[in-house]
Amino acid sequence: MKLWAVYFSATGTTKKIVTAVARVLGERLGAEKYEFDFTLPAARRGWPEFKREDIAVFGIPVYAGRVPNVLLRYLDTVAGNGALAVPVVLYGNRNFDDALAELRDILVKDGFMPAAGAAFIGEHAFSRRLAKGRPDEKDMERAKRFAEKIFTKLEMGTVSGPEIPGIPFPYRGYYMPRDGEGNPIDIRRVKPRTADCCGGCGICVDVCPMGSISRENVRECGGICIKCGACVKACPKHAKYFDDEGYLCHLHQLEEGLKDRREPELFL
Numbered sequence: 001m002k003l004w005a006v007y008f009s010a011t012g013t014t015k016k017i018v019t020a021v022a023r024v025l026g027e028r029l030g031a032e033k034y035e036f037d038f039t040l041p042a043a044r045r046g047w048p049e050f051k052r053e054d055i056a057v058f059g060i061p062v063y064a065g066r067v068p069n070v071l072l073r074y075l076d077t078v079a080g081n082g083a084l085a086v087p088v089v090l091y092g093n094r095n096f097d098d099a100l101a102e103l104r105d106i107l108v109k110d111g112f113m114p115a116a117g118a119a120f121i122g123e124h125a126f127s128r129r130l131a132k133g134r135p136d137e138k139d140m141e142r143a144k145r146f147a148e149k150i151f152t153k154l155e156m157g158t159v160s161g162p163e164i165p166g167i168p169f170p171y172r173g174y175y176m177p178r179d180g181e182g183n184p185i186d187i188r189r190v191k192p193r194t195a196d197c198c199g200g201c202g203i204c205v206d207v208c209p210m211g212s213i214s215r216e217n218v219r220e221c222g223g224i225c226i227k228c229g230a231c232v233k234a235c236p237k238h239a240k241y242f243d244d245e246g247y248l249c250h251l252h253q254l255e256e257g258l259k260d261r262r263e264p265e266l267f268l
């Protein structure tokens with residue numbers, strides 16, 4: 001049996017939870033541990049081979065209340081071959097809306113059998129203040145307990161699908177922020193800017209999940225930008241930033257409006 005940690009994680013919060021759950025579950029089951037990180041474009045050329053006896057802890061971040069739409073086509077191509085899956089989503093303290101239900105449905109369509117699911121909170125990709133430092137120690141303790149609970153469920157033999165909240169297919173539309181007058185804030189075409197302190201090290205090029213930043217000129221973002229925060233948070237000089245008015249308005253709403261701490265939710 002192989003215990004897989006499978007994830008997309010632009011700023012590392014999904015990776016942290018998924019690998020922790022997989023590690024504890026793998027230890028309890030005495031299973032071989034494997035990791036598949038599909039954050040970068042080079043990894044998304046294929047999938048590992050999953051077998052019926054395997055378990056995959058499968059994580060993605062929540063984007064606009066849903067599974068990131070840029071991943072949908074790729075996610076359609078994985079073959080579960082009857083392996084058990086544990087869908088996990090990370091969200092930035094607003095809400096996970098229908099993302100976990102959507103991920104569960106994708107995995108079922110791909111041939112996995114969901115055994116449990118969870119929604120955890122991670123520092124918001126747009127911000128260094130919203131859900132700052134999460135997942136934190138308390139979240140990691142919950143991740144460990146989640147793995148223990150999955151182990152107990154598996155030991156009992158019968159694996160029933162978990163009850164996961166959310167509006168069933170076709171789900172709610174992608175969450176659209178609105179300004180003070182109620183007009184939609186559309187940030188899809190927004191791209192990061194580069195400050196003069198940029199030293200041209202190219203870390204932003206290496207971490208961009210869309211492969212959109214030019215190595216020849218790191219100030220140039222020629223491809224799609226999903227606002228994942230990878231380049232902004234990884235830059236050692238803090239040279240990457242967004243200055244779009246709509247983006248900043250939404251960021252302000254998030255940081256001011258979502259101060260109450262949300263807690264992880266586990267579904268068994």
Ligand SMILES: Cc1cc2nc3c(=O)[nH]c(=O)nc-3n(C[C@H](O)[C@H](O)[C@H](O)COP(=O)(O)O)c2cc1C
Binds near residue numbers: 064
């Ligand atoms: C484009 C985009 C949309 C997002 N939408 C939501 C959302 O609807 N609800 C929420 O709580 N967090 C949202 N977030 C925050 C991420 O879900 C959160 O930061 C997550 O921890 C990122 O995971 P990662 O560190 O693995 O990349 C969004 C982030 C991005 C980049």
